Amino acid sequence: MTDATLRQALAYARRGWPVFPCLPGQKIPATRHGFRDASTDEQQITAWFTRHPGRNLAIATGAPGPDVLDVDQHGPDGTGFPAYARLRRAGLLTGATAYVRTPSGGLHAYFTGTRQRNGHLPDCHLDFRSHGGYILAPPSHVGGHPYQLLKTTSAHGTLDWQAVTQLLQPQPQQWPQPRPAPDQALDHLARWVASQPEGNRNAGLFWAANRALEADPAADLSSLAAAARRAGLDDQEITRTLDSARRTGTARPAPPDHQAEAAN
16 A cells, blocks of 8 residues: 555645654554644655555645544444534535545545634534644555545535534534643543544544643553543553654643643
């Protein structure tokens, strides 16, 4: 898959979309600073995808990259397609430029990138990736299943996430934010990690670990590891994810008084 991945990575970069590698078969960034390392530099991209064959390909979302609506498909645990259908009927999805089938049978709808915040509507099984987020893109694989491009369109519109939340859920759900007391923040994040469904567990643990390390670079992440086990992750996945978060965290100075800024 390496040659195809490199070709596609360079094609995304030529569109102005910053890309970066993730670990083979996973959503975990393979670079030290994750999506912050995303680049359109062809030499850097070529080095990433030729020195380490089999890596997955990720796009940093939000301008200059695309915004992406992620429609989850969790089988008996729920699906985002009924909510997606409501958005289509309301005319909120007419600007989509491309549609990609995800490995779980869900859908990524691509839009022109903006600087909106990332969003999460768990009751509707929808996620929104914009400024400060990322998604895996074709030809990446997870669990042996590929991301597949279904179609492209001539549209170049944006998705108004505020309008989406107002239609589907007047009180929008947000990702948890650390509180000033580190112990309370970890408890809050651990409860959230334990509630994550299959398909979002690795990404959720990585996100929560980064928030904890922003609040306290020396934070004990064992409570997050325990929560991830309750959610269904095995120890090998947990170790890889937490190690990746710690590598990301080494580039950040400790915030004053060990307090993290609110996440986007």
